[in-house]
Amino acid sequence: MKIASLLQTGGPFYSLEFFPPADKAQWPDFLGVVDSLRGLSPAFVSITYGAGGNSSEKTLDLTRALADKGLVTMPHLTCLGSSPEGVRDFLDKLAGSGVENVLALRGDPPKGRPLFPEQRHFSHAADLVRFIRTEFPPFGIGVAAYLTPHPESASFAEDRQATKAKLDAGGDFAISQLFFDHREYFEYVAQMRALGMTKPILPGVLPIQSLDALRRILSLSGCNIPAKLYLALEETQRTGGPAAVREAGIRHAVNQIRCLLKGGAPGIHLYTLNKTAVCLRIAEAVGSLR
Numbered sequence: 001m002k003i004a005s006l007l008q009t010g011g012p013f014y015s016l017e018f019f020p021p022a023d024k025a026q027w028p029d030f031l032g033v034v035d036s037l038r039g040l041s042p043a044f045v046s047i048t049y050g051a052g053g054n055s056s057e058k059t060l061d062l063t064r065a066l067a068d069k070g071l072v073t074m075p076h077l078t079c080l081g082s083s084p085e086g087v088r089d090f091l092d093k094l095a096g097s098g099v100e101n102v103l104a105l106r107g108d109p110p111k112g113r114p115l116f117p118e119q120r121h122f123s124h125a126a127d128l129v130r131f132i133r134t135e136f137p138p139f140g141i142g143v144a145a146y147l148t149p150h151p152e153s154a155s156f157a158e159d160r161q162a163t164k165a166k167l168d169a170g171g172d173f174a175i176s177q178l179f180f181d182h183r184e185y186f187e188y189v190a191q192m193r194a195l196g197m198t199k200p201i202l203p204g205v206l207p208i209q210s211l212d213a214l215r216r217i218l219s220l221s222g223c224n225i226p227a228k229l230y231l232a233l234e235e236t237q238r239t240g241g242p243a244a245v246r247e248a249g250i251r252h253a254v255n256q257i258r259c260l261l262k263g264g265a266p267g268i269h270l271y272t273l274n275k276t277a278v279c280l281r282i283a284e285a286v287g288s289l290r
Contacts, residue, residue: 001072002140003101004172006043007200012289013043013267015175015202018274020047020058027062034066036276040283042071043267046103046142046175049076056090064097073099074142078107079122084131087122091136101140104128104171126165133170143167145174145192145201147184151222160191167199174199175269178206178217180225180252182259203260206271207278208249211237250278254285261289 006013016037021030034045045066049059063075075094079087094102106125122128125143132139143166149159163174179185185203192201208214211233218225229252236244257268268289272279 001100002138002172003044003072003074003142004140004200006072007173007266011043011267012261012265014040014283014289015044015046015267015269016040016042016279017046017048017204017269017271018062020062021274024058027065030062030274031065031069033272033274033276034069034071037272037279038069038071040270040279044072044074044101046074046076046269049078049105049107060090060093060097063094063099067097067099072101074101074103074140075099076103076105077128078105079125079128079131080107082122084121087128087131088135091132091139095136095139100138101142102132103142103144103175104132104166105144124162124165126162126169129166129169129171141171143171143174145176145188147176147179147188148223156191160188160195163192164195164197167197172199173202175202176204177221178204178223178271180208180229180256182256182263185260185265186263200266202267202269203265204269204271205253205256205260206273207253207275207282208233209246209273209275209278210242210249211245246278250281250285253282257282257286261286 018034021027047059047063047066049056059075063073067073077087077090091102104125106122106128122131129141129143132141143163145163146159149156150162153159153162167174176185176188189201206217233245233248236248260268270279
């Protein structure tokens, strides 16, 4: 089923993001994580895709495995440095497996390689969206939204126009990158509506599980965190250690989700980090979404 159709049936709902384990020997444990989180009745699940396509086969194999479990699946697809033939082959394989959705991303080059490699058929995510919509029109297409502008955007306005370009090119909906202040999400939605964009925008929520992991994610993503929250987490680490930070992170995610739902967000896209216990605790504390 196309995710765009699911979004029209009303909500709210959870959707879940997973990443392929590096070692195939870990796949049984990973599939066990997925089974444990099926109790959240996710509207769909997404599977990440490595920079430069270096884990595309893992993404494809796990997408098939989750689709076989009856889950609506949406693999990520990055395009930077890819050829039309490579993208077409990946999408052909997805279609052959009965998968009907894809998250279209530009992606980043592998470490040590130039931002724009010689293969420049796809310089921006909008190019990929346009290609999919033209050559694979039945596919549902999601795109990424940056509440804090993408590091390469010169301004908030330029960033919002870039997201609009992806949706105008054929994207059905957007999923936000992680953020920690629910007000940023509603401000972003208002800005996109002012540009005439009415397609759904799902908030992406990342539970904070440790300060080290948080710092690493912030450095990689270019996202930010309210200073008051970050300082509170540092104090929690000093007085209570890593376990206390994890508990504080769970409380913050629960409050964030409650505020998002109260404000009318269509659903919650949960960045699971393949962690069962944390996600289940958050869902239990939030309570039923319906």
